[in-house]
Amino acid sequence: MSDKPVVAERLVDDFLSLVRISSPSRREAEVARWLTGTLSGMGVRVDVDDAGERISGDTGNVFAQFPGTVPDAPPLLLCAHMDTVVPCEKITPVRDGDVIRTDGTSVLGGDDKAGIAAILEAIRIVRERGIPHGPIDVLFTVCEEQGLIGAKHFDIGRLRARAGVVLDCDSVDELILQGPAANRMQFTVHGLEAHAGLCPEEGISAIKIAGEAIAAMRLGRIDEETTANLGVVQGGLAGNIIPNKVTIRGETRSRSDAKLAAQTKHMVECFESAARGHRVTVAGKEHLARIEARVERDYDPLNVPADSRIVGLVRRAVEGRKRALTVRATGVGCDANVFNGKHGLEVANLGCGMRQIHTVNEWIDVNDLTATATTLIEMLRLNAVR
Numbered sequence: 001m002s003d004k005p006v007v008a009e010r011l012v013d014d015f016l017s018l019v020r021i022s023s024p025s026r027r028e029a030e031v032a033r034w035l036t037g038t039l040s041g042m043g044v045r046v047d048v049d050d051a052g053e054r055i056s057g058d059t060g061n062v063f064a065q066f067p068g069t070v071p072d073a074p075p076l077l078l079c080a081h082m083d084t085v086v087p088c089e090k091i092t093p094v095r096d097g098d099v100i101r102t103d104g105t106s107v108l109g110g111d112d113k114a115g116i117a118a119i120l121e122a123i124r125i126v127r128e129r130g131i132p133h134g135p136i137d138v139l140f141t142v143c144e145e146q147g148l149i150g151a152k153h154f155d156i157g158r159l160r161a162r163a164g165v166v167l168d169c170d171s172v173d174e175l176i177l178q179g180p181a182a183n184r185m186q187f188t189v190h191g192l193e194a195h196a197g198l199c200p201e202e203g204i205s206a207i208k209i210a211g212e213a214i215a216a217m218r219l220g221r222i223d224e225e226t227t228a229n230l231g232v233v234q235g236g237l238a239g240n241i242i243p244n245k246v247t248i249r250g251e252t253r254s255r256s257d258a259k260l261a262a263q264t265k266h267m268v269e270c271f272e273s274a275a276r277g278h279r280v281t282v283a284g285k286e287h288l289a290r291i292e293a294r295v296e297r298d299y300d301p302l303n304v305p306a307d308s309r310i311v312g313l314v315r316r317a318v319e320g321r322k323r324a325l326t327v328r329a330t331g332v333g334c335d336a337n338v339f340n341g342k343h344g345l346e347v348a349n350l351g352c353g354m355r356q357i358h359t360v361n362e363w364i365d366v367n368d369l370t371a372t373a374t375t376l377i378e379m380l381r382l383n384a385v386r
Protein backbone atom coordinates (compact mmCIF):
# COMPACT_ATOMS: atom_id res chain seq x y z
CA MET A 1 0.00 0.00 0.00
CA SER A 2 1.37 3.44 -0.87
CA ASP A 3 0.70 6.64 1.06
CA LYS A 4 -1.85 7.57 -1.64
CA PRO A 5 -5.07 6.75 0.22
CA VAL A 6 -4.63 9.80 2.44
CA VAL A 7 -6.15 13.07 1.26
CA ALA A 8 -2.97 15.01 1.96
CA GLU A 9 -4.40 18.49 1.53
CA ARG A 10 -7.31 17.83 3.90
CA LEU A 11 -4.90 16.36 6.45
CA VAL A 12 -2.58 19.36 6.18
CA ASP A 13 -5.51 21.80 6.36
CA ASP A 14 -6.70 20.13 9.57
CA PHE A 15 -3.19 20.23 10.98
CA LEU A 16 -2.82 23.94 10.17
CA SER A 17 -6.25 24.74 11.64
CA LEU A 18 -5.34 22.88 14.81
CA VAL A 19 -1.93 24.49 15.31
CA ARG A 20 -3.36 27.99 14.75
CA ILE A 21 -5.58 27.48 17.81
CA SER A 22 -3.55 28.36 20.88
CA SER A 23 -3.94 25.62 23.50
CA PRO A 24 -1.56 25.77 26.45
CA SER A 25 -2.28 23.27 29.23
CA ARG A 26 -5.58 23.97 31.02
CA ARG A 27 -6.69 26.25 28.15
CA GLU A 28 -7.61 23.66 25.53
CA ALA A 29 -11.31 24.68 25.28
CA GLU A 30 -11.10 26.16 21.80
CA VAL A 31 -9.34 23.11 20.36
CA ALA A 32 -11.85 20.88 22.18
CA ARG A 33 -14.71 22.83 20.56
CA TRP A 34 -13.10 22.49 17.14
CA LEU A 35 -12.67 18.76 17.64
CA THR A 36 -16.16 18.28 19.02
CA GLY A 37 -17.55 19.98 15.91
CA THR A 38 -15.35 17.96 13.57
CA LEU A 39 -16.10 14.61 15.22
CA SER A 40 -19.84 15.40 15.42
CA GLY A 41 -19.70 16.18 11.72
CA MET A 42 -18.43 12.62 11.22
CA GLY A 43 -21.67 11.39 12.76
CA VAL A 44 -20.44 10.25 16.16
CA ARG A 45 -21.54 11.30 19.62
CA VAL A 46 -18.79 13.28 21.37
CA ASP A 47 -18.35 13.46 25.10
CA VAL A 48 -16.25 15.97 27.01
CA ASP A 49 -15.55 14.58 30.47
CA ASP A 50 -15.27 16.46 33.78
CA ALA A 51 -11.45 16.45 33.93
CA GLY A 52 -11.44 20.21 33.26
CA GLU A 53 -13.35 21.03 36.42
CA ARG A 54 -11.22 18.71 38.47
CA ILE A 55 -7.90 20.18 37.33
CA SER A 56 -8.97 23.84 37.01
CA GLY A 57 -8.81 23.75 33.23
CA ASP A 58 -11.34 25.17 30.78
CA THR A 59 -12.30 21.83 29.20
CA GLY A 60 -12.15 18.10 29.83
CA ASN A 61 -10.90 15.23 27.69
CA VAL A 62 -12.68 14.75 24.35
CA PHE A 63 -13.90 11.19 23.86
CA ALA A 64 -15.74 9.59 20.94
CA GLN A 65 -16.57 5.97 20.14
CA PHE A 66 -16.92 4.99 16.50
CA PRO A 67 -18.77 1.77 15.78
CA GLY A 68 -16.96 -0.91 13.79
CA THR A 69 -18.10 -2.34 10.48
CA VAL A 70 -16.66 -5.76 11.33
CA PRO A 71 -18.70 -6.79 14.37
CA ASP A 72 -16.22 -9.01 16.19
CA ALA A 73 -13.03 -7.07 15.37
CA PRO A 74 -11.29 -5.92 18.56
CA PRO A 75 -11.77 -2.22 19.37
CA LEU A 76 -8.69 0.00 19.05
CA LEU A 77 -7.76 3.10 21.05
CA LEU A 78 -6.30 6.10 19.19
CA CYS A 79 -5.14 8.86 21.52
CA ALA A 80 -3.33 12.21 21.32
CA HIS A 81 -3.17 15.27 23.58
CA MET A 82 -4.67 18.71 22.88
CA ASP A 83 -2.36 20.92 24.94
CA THR A 84 1.02 22.27 23.85
CA VAL A 85 3.99 23.71 25.67
CA VAL A 86 4.66 27.46 25.62
CA PRO A 87 5.34 29.81 23.89
CA CYS A 88 2.08 29.25 22.04
CA GLU A 89 0.02 32.44 22.48
CA LYS A 90 0.02 33.12 18.76
CA ILE A 91 1.18 30.41 16.37
CA THR A 92 1.89 31.36 12.78
CA PRO A 93 2.68 28.25 10.77
CA VAL A 94 4.90 28.81 7.75
CA ARG A 95 4.88 26.29 4.92
CA ASP A 96 8.09 25.85 2.96
CA GLY A 97 7.58 23.08 0.41
CA ASP A 98 6.85 19.92 2.39
CA VAL A 99 8.05 21.39 5.68
CA ILE A 100 5.85 23.30 8.10
CA ARG A 101 7.52 25.34 10.82
CA THR A 102 6.68 28.54 12.71
CA ASP A 103 7.73 32.15 12.27
CA GLY A 104 10.21 31.53 15.09
CA THR A 105 8.23 33.16 17.88
CA SER A 106 6.41 30.06 19.15
CA VAL A 107 6.40 26.30 19.17
CA LEU A 108 4.50 24.72 16.26
CA GLY A 109 2.40 22.46 18.44
CA GLY A 110 2.90 19.46 16.17
CA ASP A 111 3.33 17.95 19.63
CA ASP A 112 0.66 16.75 19.63
CA LYS A 113 -1.58 18.14 16.91
CA ALA A 114 0.20 15.98 14.33
CA GLY A 115 -1.20 12.99 16.22
CA ILE A 116 -4.70 14.50 16.34
CA ALA A 117 -4.73 15.36 12.62
CA ALA A 118 -3.47 11.88 11.63
CA ILE A 119 -6.16 10.19 13.74
CA LEU A 120 -8.97 12.29 12.23
CA GLU A 121 -7.83 11.67 8.66
CA ALA A 122 -7.38 7.92 9.20
CA ILE A 123 -10.90 7.54 10.58
CA ARG A 124 -12.39 9.62 7.77
CA ILE A 125 -10.65 7.52 5.13
CA VAL A 126 -11.70 4.12 6.48
CA ARG A 127 -15.29 5.32 6.71
CA GLU A 128 -15.39 7.13 3.34
CA ARG A 129 -13.79 4.29 1.46
CA GLY A 130 -15.64 1.51 3.20
CA ILE A 131 -12.44 -0.05 4.55
CA PRO A 132 -13.61 -2.73 7.02
CA HIS A 133 -12.62 -1.81 10.58
CA GLY A 134 -13.45 -2.60 14.18
CA PRO A 135 -14.77 -0.17 16.79
CA ILE A 136 -12.52 2.86 17.41
CA ASP A 137 -12.17 4.65 20.74
CA VAL A 138 -10.83 8.17 20.12
CA LEU A 139 -9.45 10.12 23.04
CA PHE A 140 -7.98 13.63 22.96
CA THR A 141 -6.59 14.50 26.37
CA VAL A 142 -5.94 17.75 28.19
CA CYS A 143 -2.90 18.81 30.21
CA GLU A 144 -0.50 16.06 29.11
CA GLU A 145 2.45 18.42 29.23
CA GLN A 146 1.91 19.16 32.92
CA GLY A 147 2.32 15.52 33.99
CA LEU A 148 -0.24 13.44 32.04
CA ILE A 149 -2.93 15.07 34.17
CA GLY A 150 -5.84 14.78 31.72
CA ALA A 151 -5.19 11.08 31.13
CA LYS A 152 -4.96 10.49 34.88
CA HIS A 153 -8.45 12.00 35.27
CA PHE A 154 -10.02 10.03 32.41
CA ASP A 155 -12.22 7.08 33.40
CA ILE A 156 -10.35 4.22 31.71
CA GLY A 157 -13.32 1.94 32.41
CA ARG A 158 -15.15 3.69 29.55
CA LEU A 159 -12.79 2.30 26.93
CA ARG A 160 -13.94 -0.66 24.86
CA ALA A 161 -10.42 -1.08 23.51
CA ARG A 162 -7.85 -3.34 25.13
CA ALA A 163 -5.11 -2.20 22.76
CA GLY A 164 -4.13 0.96 21.00
CA VAL A 165 -1.62 3.69 20.39
CA VAL A 166 -0.92 7.11 21.74
CA LEU A 167 0.54 9.26 18.95
CA ASP A 168 2.99 11.41 20.87
CA CYS A 169 6.52 10.79 19.77
CA ASP A 170 8.87 12.51 17.35
CA SER A 171 10.12 10.87 14.18
CA VAL A 172 8.02 8.43 12.13
CA ASP A 173 7.73 4.64 11.89
CA GLU A 174 8.97 4.43 15.49
CA LEU A 175 7.12 2.83 18.35
CA ILE A 176 8.02 3.39 21.97
CA LEU A 177 7.49 0.33 24.14
CA GLN A 178 9.35 1.28 27.31
CA GLY A 179 9.26 4.51 29.27
CA PRO A 180 10.26 5.40 32.80
CA ALA A 181 8.26 5.69 35.98
CA ALA A 182 8.79 9.02 37.71
CA ASN A 183 8.82 10.28 41.28
CA ARG A 184 8.27 13.94 42.00
CA MET A 185 10.06 15.25 45.08
CA GLN A 186 10.01 18.28 47.32
CA PHE A 187 12.52 18.84 50.11
CA THR A 188 12.10 21.57 52.70
CA VAL A 189 15.15 22.26 54.83
CA HIS A 190 14.36 23.86 58.19
CA GLY A 191 17.22 25.73 59.86
CA LEU A 192 17.18 28.58 62.36
CA GLU A 193 16.93 32.31 61.69
CA ALA A 194 19.54 34.70 63.15
CA HIS A 195 21.16 38.04 62.38
CA ALA A 196 23.99 37.30 59.97
CA GLY A 197 26.34 39.92 61.42
CA LEU A 198 25.33 40.09 65.05
CA CYS A 199 25.05 36.43 66.06
CA PRO A 200 25.62 34.02 63.17
CA GLU A 201 26.57 31.31 65.69
CA GLU A 202 22.94 31.31 66.83
CA GLY A 203 21.59 30.42 63.38
CA ILE A 204 21.41 27.34 61.19
CA SER A 205 21.61 28.12 57.49
CA ALA A 206 19.05 26.09 55.55
CA ILE A 207 20.78 27.18 52.34
CA LYS A 208 24.14 25.81 53.51
CA ILE A 209 22.52 22.47 54.40
CA ALA A 210 20.82 22.33 51.02
CA GLY A 211 24.16 23.12 49.38
CA GLU A 212 25.89 20.26 51.19
CA ALA A 213 23.07 17.88 50.33
CA ILE A 214 23.09 18.82 46.66
CA ALA A 215 26.89 18.67 46.41
CA ALA A 216 26.80 15.09 47.68
CA MET A 217 23.96 14.05 45.36
CA ARG A 218 24.15 12.03 42.16
CA LEU A 219 22.15 13.99 39.57
CA GLY A 220 21.69 14.11 35.81
CA ARG A 221 22.11 10.86 33.93
CA ILE A 222 22.48 8.19 36.59
CA ASP A 223 22.62 5.28 34.15
CA GLU A 224 21.16 4.23 30.83
CA GLU A 225 17.61 4.02 32.22
CA THR A 226 17.70 6.43 35.16
CA THR A 227 17.85 10.23 35.45
CA ALA A 228 17.51 12.71 38.32
CA ASN A 229 17.18 16.46 38.57
CA LEU A 230 16.65 19.26 41.05
CA GLY A 231 14.93 22.03 39.15
CA VAL A 232 13.70 24.65 41.61
CA VAL A 233 15.30 26.23 44.69
CA GLN A 234 13.32 28.76 46.73
CA GLY A 235 14.22 30.27 50.06
CA GLY A 236 15.84 32.95 52.16
CA LEU A 237 14.67 36.45 52.99
CA ALA A 238 17.66 38.78 52.80
CA GLY A 239 21.42 38.82 52.57
CA ASN A 240 21.76 39.69 56.25
CA ILE A 241 19.49 36.98 57.63
CA ILE A 242 20.63 33.40 58.19
CA PRO A 243 17.95 31.55 56.21
CA ASN A 244 15.72 29.28 58.23
CA LYS A 245 13.99 27.65 55.31
CA VAL A 246 14.69 26.59 51.74
CA THR A 247 12.56 24.45 49.47
CA ILE A 248 13.99 22.36 46.63
CA ARG A 249 11.88 20.60 44.02
CA GLY A 250 13.01 17.86 41.69
CA GLU A 251 12.36 14.48 40.22
CA THR A 252 13.86 11.15 39.33
CA ARG A 253 12.86 8.73 36.58
CA SER A 254 13.82 5.20 35.73
CA ARG A 255 12.61 2.33 33.63
CA SER A 256 13.67 0.08 36.54
CA ASP A 257 11.52 0.16 39.67
CA ALA A 258 14.47 -0.88 41.83
CA LYS A 259 16.69 1.90 40.47
CA LEU A 260 13.90 4.45 40.89
CA ALA A 261 13.53 3.46 44.53
CA ALA A 262 17.31 3.52 45.08
CA GLN A 263 17.77 6.97 43.52
CA THR A 264 14.81 8.37 45.46
CA LYS A 265 16.25 7.00 48.71
CA HIS A 266 19.69 8.41 47.85
CA MET A 267 18.27 11.91 47.32
CA VAL A 268 16.33 11.85 50.58
CA GLU A 269 19.38 10.55 52.45
CA CYS A 270 21.64 13.30 51.09
CA PHE A 271 19.34 15.90 52.65
CA GLU A 272 18.93 14.03 55.91
CA SER A 273 22.62 13.38 56.30
CA ALA A 274 23.43 17.06 55.59
CA ALA A 275 20.86 18.16 58.21
CA ARG A 276 22.33 15.85 60.86
CA GLY A 277 25.56 17.84 60.81
CA HIS A 278 23.87 21.07 61.89
CA ARG A 279 22.69 21.97 65.37
CA VAL A 280 23.12 24.99 67.69
CA THR A 281 22.36 25.69 71.33
CA VAL A 282 20.85 29.12 71.98
CA ALA A 283 20.07 30.20 75.56
CA GLY A 284 20.36 26.63 76.79
CA LYS A 285 18.01 25.23 74.15
CA GLU A 286 19.26 22.90 71.45
CA HIS A 287 18.01 23.46 67.91
CA LEU A 288 18.35 20.75 65.25
CA ALA A 289 18.10 21.22 61.53
CA ARG A 290 15.48 19.01 59.97
CA ILE A 291 14.21 17.91 56.57
CA GLU A 292 10.65 17.52 55.34
CA ALA A 293 10.75 15.24 52.30
CA ARG A 294 7.69 14.70 50.13
CA VAL A 295 7.89 11.99 47.48
CA GLU A 296 4.99 11.38 45.08
CA ARG A 297 4.68 8.87 42.27
CA ASP A 298 4.17 11.04 39.21
CA TYR A 299 3.46 8.19 36.80
CA ASP A 300 4.02 4.48 36.34
CA PRO A 301 6.43 2.95 33.84
CA LEU A 302 5.50 2.06 30.28
CA ASN A 303 6.37 -1.50 29.44
CA VAL A 304 4.69 -3.07 26.43
CA PRO A 305 5.89 -6.59 25.60
CA ALA A 306 7.59 -6.72 22.19
CA ASP A 307 5.47 -9.75 21.28
CA SER A 308 2.14 -8.11 22.16
CA ARG A 309 -0.66 -7.88 19.63
CA ILE A 310 -0.47 -4.08 19.30
CA VAL A 311 3.23 -4.18 18.40
CA GLY A 312 2.57 -6.83 15.76
CA LEU A 313 -0.28 -4.78 14.35
CA VAL A 314 1.78 -1.58 14.09
CA ARG A 315 4.71 -3.49 12.61
CA ARG A 316 2.56 -5.06 9.89
CA ALA A 317 0.93 -1.69 9.17
CA VAL A 318 4.31 0.04 8.74
CA GLU A 319 5.67 -2.86 6.67
CA GLY A 320 2.56 -2.51 4.50
CA ARG A 321 4.00 0.89 3.55
CA LYS A 322 7.30 -0.81 2.63
CA ARG A 323 9.00 0.67 5.67
CA ALA A 324 10.47 -0.97 8.76
CA LEU A 325 9.25 -0.28 12.25
CA THR A 326 11.82 0.72 14.88
CA VAL A 327 10.89 -0.10 18.47
CA ARG A 328 12.69 1.67 21.29
CA ALA A 329 12.67 2.92 24.85
CA THR A 330 12.49 6.54 25.98
CA GLY A 331 13.28 8.69 29.01
CA VAL A 332 10.01 10.65 28.94
CA GLY A 333 6.47 9.86 29.99
CA CYS A 334 3.33 10.10 27.86
CA ASP A 335 -0.36 9.24 28.20
CA ALA A 336 0.46 5.60 27.34
CA ASN A 337 2.19 5.40 30.75
CA VAL A 338 -1.19 6.04 32.34
CA PHE A 339 -3.24 3.62 30.23
CA ASN A 340 -0.88 0.71 29.64
CA GLY A 341 -1.40 -2.19 32.02
CA LYS A 342 -4.73 -0.86 33.38
CA HIS A 343 -7.86 -2.91 32.60
CA GLY A 344 -5.73 -5.24 30.49
CA LEU A 345 -4.77 -2.42 28.12
CA GLU A 346 -1.73 -2.57 25.86
CA VAL A 347 -0.92 0.93 24.63
CA ALA A 348 2.33 1.93 22.92
CA ASN A 349 3.50 5.36 21.73
CA LEU A 350 3.71 5.79 17.97
CA GLY A 351 5.80 8.49 16.29
CA CYS A 352 3.81 11.04 14.28
CA GLY A 353 6.50 13.11 12.58
CA MET A 354 6.94 16.02 14.97
CA ARG A 355 10.56 17.29 15.16
CA GLN A 356 12.60 19.49 17.52
CA ILE A 357 9.61 19.60 19.84
CA HIS A 358 9.39 21.94 22.83
CA THR A 359 11.41 24.55 20.92
CA VAL A 360 10.52 27.46 18.64
CA ASN A 361 12.40 25.57 15.89
CA GLU A 362 9.79 22.79 15.89
CA TRP A 363 8.87 21.55 12.41
CA ILE A 364 7.14 18.71 10.62
CA ASP A 365 7.39 17.20 7.15
CA VAL A 366 4.00 16.80 5.48
CA ASN A 367 5.15 13.41 4.15
CA ASP A 368 5.64 12.16 7.72
CA LEU A 369 2.15 13.34 8.59
CA THR A 370 0.62 11.44 5.66
CA ALA A 371 2.78 8.39 6.43
CA THR A 372 1.44 8.39 10.00
CA ALA A 373 -2.18 8.61 8.86
CA THR A 374 -1.55 5.83 6.34
CA THR A 375 -0.08 3.62 9.05
CA LEU A 376 -3.21 4.19 11.14
CA ILE A 377 -5.49 3.34 8.21
CA GLU A 378 -3.52 0.15 7.63
CA MET A 379 -3.68 -0.67 11.37
CA LEU A 380 -7.45 -0.25 11.39
CA ARG A 381 -7.76 -2.44 8.28
CA LEU A 382 -5.44 -5.21 9.48
CA ASN A 383 -7.04 -5.18 12.93
CA ALA A 384 -10.33 -6.25 11.36
CA VAL A 385 -8.84 -9.01 9.21
CA ARG A 386 -9.38 -12.43 10.72
Ligand SMILES: [Zn+2]
Pocket residue numbers: 081111112144168169
Ligand atom coordinates in the same frame (compact mmCIF):
# COMPACT_ATOMS: atom_id res chain seq x y z
ZN1 LIG B 1 3.43 15.42 23.54
